[in-house]
Amino acid sequence: MAMVWTRRHILSLADFTRGEYDAVLQTAGSFREVLGRRTKKVPALQGQVVANLFFEPSTRTRNSFELAAKRLSADTLNFTPGSSSLTKGETILDTAKTYLAMGTDMMVIRHEQAGVPMAIAQEMDRLGSKVSVLNAGDGQHEHPSQGLLDLFTICSLLDPEHPRLEILAGKKIAIVGDILHSRVARSNIWSLTATGAEVHLAGPPTLLPLLFAECGNGREGNLFLHWQVEPALQDADFVMALRLQKERMGQYLLPSLREYHQLFGITRDRLKLCKPNVKVLHPGPVNRGVEISSDLMDDAEFSLISQQVTSGVAVRMALLYLMGGGKLN
Structure with missing residues (x-):
């Protein structure tokens, strides 16, 4: 019987189950095959919005998440701290709530302080939203x-x-x-x-x-x-x-x-x-x-x-797909 993906936020691997690991590996394998085609785009997340909120510098993680979202036909929003309202005193949670108000479905968060992705996930839950949060690296905590x-x-x-x-x-x-x-x-x-x-x-x-x-x-x-x-x-x-x-x-x-x-x-x-x-x-x-x-x-x-x-794009496609409600084969 196929596993049903139920995890809404991916903040840590400490409590990942064997079934969840294998679901990610299986799904990433499918998307690796897609990335080898001439047409590398699928409509799996068409109409969904993925916001990449990177409060810390990144090359590989940020760009592969953006490419992964685009390969899944999602709309992407990219946040840059230096040109944002953070410079005017806005809090991180208020920034996240701004993206929520814009209709964001998934937030990919990187921050130099451990716990920031969890704090944003808890705030999204408190507000009763269905937004999923993915930890893209928080301080010395984790990088799932x-x-x-x-x-x-x-x-x-x-x-x-x-x-x-x-x-x-x-x-x-x-x-x-x-x-x-x-x-x-x-x-x-x-x-x-x-x-x-x-x-x-x-x-x-x-x-x-x-x-x-x-x-x-x-x-x-x-x-x-x-x-x-x-x-x-x-x-x-x-x-x-x-x-x-x-x-x-x-x-x-x-x-x-x-x-x-x-x-x-x-x-x-x-x-x-x-x-x-x-x-x-x-x-x-x-x-x-x-x-x-x-x-x-x-x-x-x-x-x-x-x-x-190269694997990073396929794996991040798999994570966004699963969090976005995609079905496992």
């Missing part, structure tokens, strides 16, 4: 669509025709870098441990506190913490490097970028510890020569970074 597109990228590599959660069971996935400040890491921890995979986090002690061990409690897969990169990489099937988020860091968390690269940077030599067919991911933007060597980033034999960007 990035976690889902990373999951889709990996599962599609293993089974292009039928990407699904169960095929990652038992795989070893290393996540290396600035775990502390990374909303991407948090969403990936939830999604990847739901598959039954072994997830190994690696980073300097200042960027990987012990509290992350609690994220593995009660999950299908196991979660491990390492303050040296070599144990995390040993026999890994996939390696995800994370950006050092210098804009969120206080002082003295790292001696230098050069020393970080020497100790934790992903290079060809370090990949020799992994499985022979290992693949490398990075959510972007990349600090070349810091988190990952520049030559490795551009090597199609190892790098899935371009595929992640």
